[in-house]
Amino acid sequence: MNILIINGLLIDPSQNMEKSGALLIEDDRIKGIVDPASYSINGDTAFLKGQKDKPYTVIDAAGKWVVPGLIDMHVHFRDPGYEYKEDIITGTMAAMSGGFTSVCAMPNTRPINDNKTVTSYMISKARDAGYANLFPIAAVSKGSGGAELSEIYDLVDAGAVAVSDDGMPVASAGLLRMALLYMKPLGIPLIDHPEELSLSKSGYMNEGVASVKLGLNGIPQTAESVAVARDIMIAAETGSRLHLAHISTRYSIELVRWAKKMGIPVTCEVTTNHFSLNEDAVDGYNTNAKLNPPLRSERDRQAVLEAISDGTIDCIVTDHAPHGHDEKEVEFDKALNGISGLETSVGLSLKLVHDKIINKKQFVQLMSYTPSVIVNLKNKGTLKTGADADVTIIDPDKKWVVDKNKFLSKGRNTPFHGRELKGRAWMTIAGGKIHGNTRT
């Protein structure tokens, strides 16, 4: 489509830009930022000077932010295999509704995405659906079983942008080292879910005052930080790119801070859940607040906020983990981990801006630009001329109340139901196509 977005605040860290202006989109590309003198508007249509035969649809983004399409590099779409929880169509629709034009889908489907066939299936199904772009993350090891490496070169050839055994850690230090060495020429990151299972295995929530109160076995902090330390050491030795998924404890953060200072090629992410909630959210045995890693103490949450602010944390993800109702409305110990997060992420993350923990540019960096760099999405995460026409228009001050029953995702498992949030995606444009222009 040909689109002219006027009156918005253009925020693009890739160009160190934050200014009012008009953004021109032609077909599936960004044409550039244009001067008001260069176009004329007639109702909903605009024309560039001297091009009367070429109409542009006008979007008035007054009071809104116009940013490169948001990227969530950690989602679970359950397709193939668990389509009752989520499929690629509902998942990519939910992404668009939440403001995300691109998502990276983890490989813990059934079968596991450890082969070209599954990778190709995921990409083509998302392309046919026509909502958000989907970039698969393939399994590090066959069946994510932790024994043998998957055919990583083949998987990248098919379109995988990273590898991970997410849901589980890369099983052993030996396998992690081999994987990092083997894939080094590919230039893609290995995303590890840092968890030392011998420390976490008998727990259901963070070990601390809240777990004592509820009488639930705890997962100690070290279950994460020990694995983070292991991973960082192996990244240091191999020099390969390591990305740490969903870090949540203050010691993990300190380790990453140290690694970055040492020049070790490590990046990391935090989930909206871990900076928005602490372990007290589990009170009353709320299984919607059960996730892995578990929600941590307030002290850890504060450390996470500080690390988001100072840039130690590279990006924000949802770890979107949709589950069926009956998988959550059960005994706490039997409930599955995770939160359906795509449709609340922007509202929760904007709180960081409203609370002055980050500025607007950092927000875009955390949610679009840096993820595009980490998973090598060329022409995304930026509003530069020639980039893909993936644009999110955000109404930063719109107050709304989370209603899980209105989610486009099949996953209604959210602890944020009923919470008032300030700010949301107002319009999402992927590949030059407008979605969700219903929120005036």
Next chain:
Amino acid sequence: MVSGKGIIGLKYLGKDDIEKIVETAFSMRDISKRSVKKVPTLRGKTVINLFFESSTRTKTSFEIAAKRLSADVVNFSYASSSTSKGETTIDTAKNIEAMNPDVFIIRHASSGIMELLSRHLKTPIISAGDGTNEHPTQGLLDIMTIRDEKKRIDGLKVVVAGDIYHSRVARSDIYGMGKLGAKVYFFSPPTLITEDYASLGARVTYDAQEAFTDADVIIMLRIQLERQATGLFPSTREYAKVFGLNEQRLKLAKPDVIVMHPGPINRGLELSSGVADNKEHSRVLKQVENGVSIRMSAIYHTIGEGHEYTDN
């Protein structure tokens, strides 16, 4: 709080509720000593013992309690239940509820199951223990046993010793006794507790001397032998030596100390036989006796308030 709603944890009960239940239990104790051990109070009421986890003494205690109040008791055995056929706990409970019982007595291996089932059932629930969370009637019978002996709870030094981390009894004890003003000490190897347990109002100690000195009450918890296999302590021999209660350690306590245990006892592990059988100090069997009265009281306050129980 209790009437019509049940008792799912002492963390939810106020001091007044706890005292009321214990008072009623004292006045009901006499019923169990008569030749005809039955009052008509709950005639026509149906009590369901819904035990998803094996139990002999607690189930028997609840059954006797309900029968002494003339309620009809139906035992639902986990082994023959539909849960082994894949039915969810919620569905199992709702199916039984459709037969119109008046109260559920529930035991389950998952902490928090009472809160979950409370949201799905209209019938009141009395917890007979959930996971590692609470065992409220055990906490109440412990309070009753101490009150019986010491005439008060306020200001007493109560030591709860053993596997605190996995103990639903320890949690109900601290919630209940804490509200009544006891000074509770948790004594345990550091692998079977965390320092966060101090947040419940207990003093956490790893030192037998500090724990037992001048104690008014010592409650020894059962050490499950499978904990050794998971590496939480190296041997029963060492556990008994460092963390168990024996005649020598008992001398550290006040001369009139009472020793309690929720049972079943591992003789020679957490409790030496000499202490377990010491008639002067051991109140283990008294706890079992009081358990029936406490459960009569708990059922009565949940579904029978307003009905007379002092018959004749």
